[in-house]
Amino acid sequence: MINNQARQEHGVALLIIVMLVAILSFIFAGYQFLATSSRSTLQQMNVRTEAENAARGGLTDTITWFRNQSKQPVGSYSNTSAYPYPDAAFAPLQSNGDTIDQSLGLVQEYPLRNNSNLYARYQVLQQANPATNPWNSHAVHDITASRLPPPYYNGQGLAWYIESAGYIYIKNSSTTAYNQWPNRVLANASVSVEIRRIALNTATSALTVDNPNNVTLTNNGRLAGGTTTYTLNNSGLAYTRTSSPPNGTVTGYTSGTSSWIHGNPAIQLTSSTATNFQTVFGLAQNDVKLMSDIVVNTNSPLPANYPSMALVYCQQSVTFDSTHPLRGGGLLIVQGDLNVSAGTDAFFDGVIYVQGGNVSISGPAEISGTVIVSGNGTVTLNGSGDVAEIVYDSRILNSVQQQVALYRENKATYYNFTGIH
Numbered sequence: 001m002i003n004n005q006a007r008q009e010h011g012v013a014l015l016i017i018v019m020l021v022a023i024l025s026f027i028f029a030g031y032q033f034l035a036t037s038s039r040s041t042l043q044q045m046n047v048r049t050e051a052e053n054a055a056r057g058g059l060t061d062t063i064t065w066f067r068n069q070s071k072q073p074v075g076s077y078s079n080t081s082a083y084p085y086p087d088a089a090f091a092p093l094q095s096n097g098d099t100i101d102q103s104l105g106l107v108q109e110y111p112l113r114n115n116s117n118l119y120a121r122y123q124v125l126q127q128a129n130p131a132t133n134p135w136n137s138h139a140v141h142d143i144t145a146s147r148l149p150p151p152y153y154n155g156q157g158l159a160w161y162i163e164s165a166g167y168i169y170i171k172n173s174s175t176t177a178y179n180q181w182p183n184r185v186l187a188n189a190s191v192s193v194e195i196r197r198i199a200l201n202t203a204t205s206a207l208t209v210d211n212p213n214n215v216t217l218t219n220n221g222r223l224a225g226g227t228t229t230y231t232l233n234n235s236g237l238a239y240t241r242t243s244s245p246p247n248g249t250v251t252g253y254t255s256g257t258s259s260w261i262h263g264n265p266a267i268q269l270t271s272s273t274a275t276n277f278q279t280v281f282g283l284a285q286n287d288v289k290l291m292s293d294i295v296v297n298t299n300s301p302l303p304a305n306y307p308s309m310a311l312v313y314c315q316q317s318v319t320f321d322s323t324h325p326l327r328g329g330g331l332l333i334v335q336g337d338l339n340v341s342a343g344t345d346a347f348f349d350g351v352i353y354v355q356g357g358n359v360s361i362s363g364p365a366e367i368s369g370t371v372i373v374s375g376n377g378t379v380t381l382n383g384s385g386d387v388a389e390i391v392y393d394s395r396i397l398n399s400v401q402q403q404v405a406l407y408r409e410n411k412a413t414y415y416n417f418t419g420i421h
Contacts, residue, residue, distance in 0.1 A: 047168045050112060050120055051189035052416065055166030058122030059191055062106055062140070062162050065092060066195065066407045073197050074407075075142065075157025086155035087127035087141040102126075105140065109178070112168070121167045121178055138163050143194065148282070158199075158282065160407070163192040194413040196291060198311075198331070198405040199282030200351060200397060203270040205238035205263070206390040208372045209379060210275055212239040212267065218256030220363060220383025224391040225263020227368070234392045236261035238270040258383070263392070275374035280353060288333065289313045291408040309350075309403050317357060320346060326365075329396075330404045337377075340365055342384040349393075350400045363388035369396045 066074050074090070076083030083089045092098035092106040101107040105126035112118045125139040140162050144152050147159040166189045172182040179185050202208065206223045209215060215237065217223070223236035237253075253261075261267060273279040281288055289295060292313040296302055302318060306328035317336030320326035322344050329349035338354045340346045342362035350369045358377040361367070364386035371390050373379055381388040 047187040048189065051166045051168045051187040052191070053166070054120040054122045054168070055164045055189045055191040055416075058106065058108070058124045058164030058166060059162060059193055061108065061122075062124045062164065063195055063407055063409065065098060065106060066090075066160065072406065073157040074160075075144075075155055077153075077155040077157075083155075085127075085129055085131070087139070088129070089142070089155075089157055090126055090140045090160070092126070111171075117171045119169055119171045119178070121169065122164055123167075124162060124164045138165075138190075147194070147196065147287075157197070159194060159196045161192065161194055163190060165190045189416070192413075192415045194410045195407040196283060196287060196410055197407050198288065198291070199280070200401050200405050201280055201282065202351065202370050202372060202397065203235075203238040203268075203274045204233075204392065204394070205235040205268065205270070206370060206392040207236070207379065208238040208240070208270065208274050208370065210240050210374065211376055212237060212241070212253060214376065214378045215253040216378065216380045217253060217259035217261070218380070218382045219259065219385070220387040220389075221256065221259045221381030222383075222387060222389040223261040223263075223381070224389060225266070227391055227393050227395075233264050234394075235265055235268040236263040236392075237267045238274065239267070240270055240272050240274050256382075259381070275372055277353070277355065277374065280372060287410065289315075290410050290412045292333075293330075309400070311404055311408070320344060329369075330400060342382075349396045350404070351397065361388050361390075365389070366391065368393040369400065 071078060076086050076089045090105070092102055094100065094102045099106045099108065104123055106124040107122070109119055109121035112120050125136060127136060127139040127141050140160060142154045142157055142159070143161050144156045144158045145154045152158060167178060167185055168187045169178050169183055169185040171178070172184070176183055206225060207215070225234035225236045277285055288311075291311065293307065293310040294303065294312045296312065296314040296318060297316060302324040304324060306324070306326060307330065308328050310328070310330045312330065312332050314332070314334045314336070317338070318334055319339040319341065321341040325344045326340055326346040326348055331350055332348070332352045334352070334354045335356060337357035338352070338359045340361040346361070346365035348367045348369070352367065352371045353374070354372070354377065355374045356377065357375070359371070359373055359379045361381050363383035365388045367390045370392055381390070
């Protein structure tokens with residue numbers, strides 16, 4: 001009886017042990033499954049991110065390609081024999097090192113790891129001639145006509161749509177296409193953006209205003225029509241009001257001690273639209289704001305260090321003082337008043353555009369390039385014991401055009417599409 005009981009207890013113990021082993025095995029298997037699944041998900045996320053990075057690289061290189069072209073803007077209208085359709089001006093060349101496949105467009109690829117067959121690739125398609133090929137909405141195309149009012153048209157190259165496709169693939173053969181066996185695509189992503197070119201249509205003068213009688217120069221306040229000599233063929237002051245006195249006879253501005261306007265002519269009448277935002281920049285205000293490097297408003301104050309060459313858009317009045325000195329360059333747009341405090345050693349290389357406000361610049365201050373004031377606001381230059389001077393400089397304007405005003409991304413038009421194979 002005891003032996004039977006012992007055997008029964010032994011059997012129960014064995015059964016419990018077997019059940020525990022089974023449970024532990026299930027737990028371990030489940031853990032292994034979860035770990036494998038987690039690793040697989042992480043790997044998918046990694047290759048997806050790499051595909052997005054490759055696609056973004058294609059956008060960056062394409063924008064750089066547009067900016068580097070010697071003929072600006074990049075448009076087919078300037079050479080219709082070489083570019084017979086509006087989108088043809090986007091033509092990367094293998095001979096220039098732009099691309100590895102000019103039959104497709106701008107294409108590059110590179111290994112992701114050393115000694116690995118894992119590759120990243122991007123391709124930005126060139127639009128084929130629509131006279132003999134279907135039009136491809138994913139290829140780069142000129143959108144000037146749909147982004148700018150008449151008389152602008154496609155082919156002028158002022159606005160472009162760019163779409164870049166990025167791929168991560170296993171490269172098992174160098175003689176086979178990236179998406180053909182034995183090569184295998186792991187992930188792909190597409191990103192797109194619109195780029196716009198900012199025009200700089202300014203009068204050849206240090207200061208352009210609507211009403212010259214609102215200009216006051218005191219205590220070494222100066223407007224200079226050139227940099228080498230103050231009698232170059234540019235004016236110190238230009239005005240747009242047709243009701244103002246004829247060219248060269250404006251006397252309404254106030255001139256204080258050692259203050260003057262020099263140029264040839266010193267004062268000139270210019271186009272009635274010379275201070276109009278669309279005329280100056282070739283774009284609507286909201287478009288320029290969306291392409292700005294810095295937007296200043298109640299939520300985003302002025303940076304402590306002004307950039308050396310950038311597009312800064314101020315949606316409100318601004319004051320540059322010792323805490324936020326005006327020392328930099330590029331394009332500065334102000335909707336409201338612009339104040340430059342005395343004793344802050346202000347200097348600026350580029351274009352300053354002020355809309356609907358007054359301008360007060362105290363010395364020492366030197367602005368090289370041009371200043372444009374739209375509306376009936378007042379302009380006061382006061383040297384404050386030093387000099388407050390605006391100097392027209394075409395070389396600086398050319399530099400701003402090349403470094404700041406060329407093709408820029410419209411941030412509101414960025415799109416991202418991703419997939420896993």
